[in-house]
Amino acid sequence: MYRIRFKRWGLGKRSSKRSSKTVLTSRPKHQKPSSSSSSSSSPPSQQKQQKSLLPEPPEEKTYSLQHLRPPDHHHSAETLYRAISTYYTFSFSTSRWHFEEDASPSQLFSSQKVIQTSLNLHRAFLIWRRFNTAINLFSNPCSSSKDKTSAIKIIRISFHDLSSTLLSSHESPTLLFFLMHIFLLLRTSSPSGTKNPTFESIESSLLRHLHDLTSTSFSQPSPTSILFRTLSHSFSTTTQKDLTSHTANCLSAAKPFFTTYLPPLHKRTLELQTLSISLSTSSQEQLPSYLSLFQKIQSLEKFDSRDLDIRAWLSSHFLSSGQTEKASHLLKAVLHHKEKSEIVNSIPAAFACLNLLMGNILLAQGKLIEAEEYIRQVVKKGKEAWVKDKQDAYYSDGLLALEHCLKVQGRMEEAEKVFRVHEALLKDALVLRGEEG
Template identity: 25%
Template sequence: MPETASDVAAAAAATRKWAAEDDWERHKATITRLYESMTLAELKDYMEVNHGLSATNKMYKTRFKRWGLWKYTRAADIPQILKAKTERVAEQKPTEVYLNGKRVDLDKVERYLRRRGSIRKQVEAGTLFVQSPPSSNGVVARKRPPDRRGSTPASPASTVSLVSPISPTSPLYLSPPSTLRIPEDTYRAIRDYYDGCFSGRRWVSVSPVDERVFLSTEAGLHDGNKQLTEFHQRFKLAFRLLQAPAKTGPEGMKMTRVCFAELPDVLAGEDPTMLYCILDLVRRLRDAGMDFLAVQLLQYLDGLSAAPRRGSGGQRHAMAGIWRNLLLGLEELGPEQTRHCAQIAASRFGAHLGEHHIKTLEAKIWSVFLSDATVEEKEVFNRDLYRGMEALPTFDYRNLMVTCDYASFVRKRGRLDEAAGMVTRVLADPAKDAVLRSFPPMAYNFISVLAKIRIAQGRLAEAEVLLRDAIVIAEGTKMDDDSDLMDGLVYLENCLRAQGRDEEAEGVLARREAVVRESLERVGEKENAV
């Protein structure tokens, strides 16, 4: 049988020798030089073809970080860039500023500083100093040719130097990129918020195995977790519907309106896991290219938090600083910064509630989920946590949460039989099933996960039975929470259509649309409002 392209690729991957430490050092000068004018993808391909250096994108990025090789403009260079631009503008000359031989995007620098107006004043006054070693790069500016067409751009060698290389005593803006991208103020605000809420007994835990941590108010203890979970699930469902604009886009927009209408109450509920849910939604939206919606979400939270709270003596919401800093740093908010935000919160759960408390375990799961860990690293974490919980002599909500999360993870990796086994072992054990049924939302999660597995296996009749069972559970706990019901109806409709039962599917769709209308009415909106 002739060898296929996939066979060749598989064989090459199996025999590939990844770059070792001495390989990196040997090619460091070449990589540094080429990266000035190449994208990472171009550099990676060039080095593999011409030098036999095989490495993943992540390996390159790790190496760049170790070498201090920054592709884009450093924060510490911004004062000199502004100075170069200001001097050229004063001379009424069109300006192009170059850093390391590359043209700086001045519009991007301007947008960055608009978000940090107070810091711009400090930069211009020369009162803000960097605490880390400054950049050794020079910044140059040159007159922009009036028309580049039909002419050859001047080379960087012909530029006029307006700013000398930065000296150790120069007033510099902020510090290196890792600090710039998510200000230390954000990390400090997260730590102070969690420490303050726990130490001040604003959050009260009644049991290490109970899924709730209560907010202490003048009216008594308040559980905001159910409301937050509904908001998070509903927003994720709206996001999924928005990704098919021609088919379900209008329905997704209606559900998004419901989410925004409920946000003031969610914020007031102040559940400890709210930060994770918002970070997750922002990550999903940005990964899907819906940055505008991520910005609106953080802007609304910022506005709600900045206003004085009723009965608080004019004080703002305790999370106001967190939302403001996340909004200001949104453009540079990457997996590393998101992970650090989540890990700080997780560490505070452990310090105040104990390592085996349900909320500590939940926080650890979130911090790994929101990180840039590889799939294999996430697999190890989930497997170890699952085995550790299985080894305990007790079985409670903590076991259910960890089992459901790990089963979902394994399902998404395509190991359907293994995932189904985790779920069915709980359902088949009378004692464990009784614990599961005492938590209806978790029972819905278990059964719906098994239904999704059966759909992937092509066992649609079994999946339909499971989905109808899950929908009954969701209806029994509906009241104000209809996110599970909506989710179940979406999957049931698709399951029926896959079986060619379009008429029944239309009935399920009509039922789902009715639930959306009820949700809009509940939050005081009209279905067709703009």
């Protein structure tokens, strides 16, 4: 099924001789939204009630997917925020998500909802991370045609994982905003005032893919994909600035539901907040918000993945603003701490992200040999995860980072060997998903 879609959208198997501009060429056909009742014909009293976006505690009310059908018309921000309100009220009140951090030890192994939610929470982050990697490969002026071929394969893997996640009905509560952030990355990765045909085609393909997942051929379409279809109508004509504002407003509309149904420092609430902070246009606006979150986490008695998540965002912010010493200090405080480093090592995502980030910081400081040491740790652990569990994401990230590090050092033959290993990994990862590598 996916192979047919990929070929239709230009995401099929690609020769490195082809230009990247011709790889993704299809445009989504605008489909007429499914009919549903419009609020414009409602009495004034009903319209007033519908304008309330604040979440309410769970009531004895039966929710169904009918509440999530996209409206006939997409005229106002109120329509968008009402869709968000309905989605999160439905999802939280019916306990669609069972979070691992809230479960007892016995539930962790017995509850399928806990297991499925945990898997898809991680998938949402990986989908975002993979798209980010592919966009960087396309936008880097030093990327070769082979690098862009790898980027296409990474996107194909992401498309498959996105479908699996949405159709599971236990997707991450923040997946919607990771997807919206991907669209922003596609818009902001081109020089100001210019359009990138490749990124435009990726955007069109992603929109088409999400629309297809809400087609009538699926008896139970994902609530998230239906909501995203509602939100995505304005994307084709929205400017970068408007899209940023639009995404920030949607995040703001969702926040009250997270803080009502989850604790203020719950891992998912923090995830939503960090995404919201990242949309601030000025780095001067971002820093106080990151620091405030970090101080709140530091005040907790328990050291866990929440600290590592916020630490990574803050360190990345320092790196992007050229403050490499501050970025390095934040990471060394846990990577070189005996007890804390053990916790880092026990969380594959944290281990990979922090060590790769440390490698990038050292590369920026010109400490190439030290950077390589951190990156090789990620490659080693990523390879173990691939051999044992067929988890390819962090092995792929590590190999890409190692190839770049070796090229910077002028070790081209070694870099070429690493590239071939990565190429084989992507091929095997696609075959594992039922696709031609």
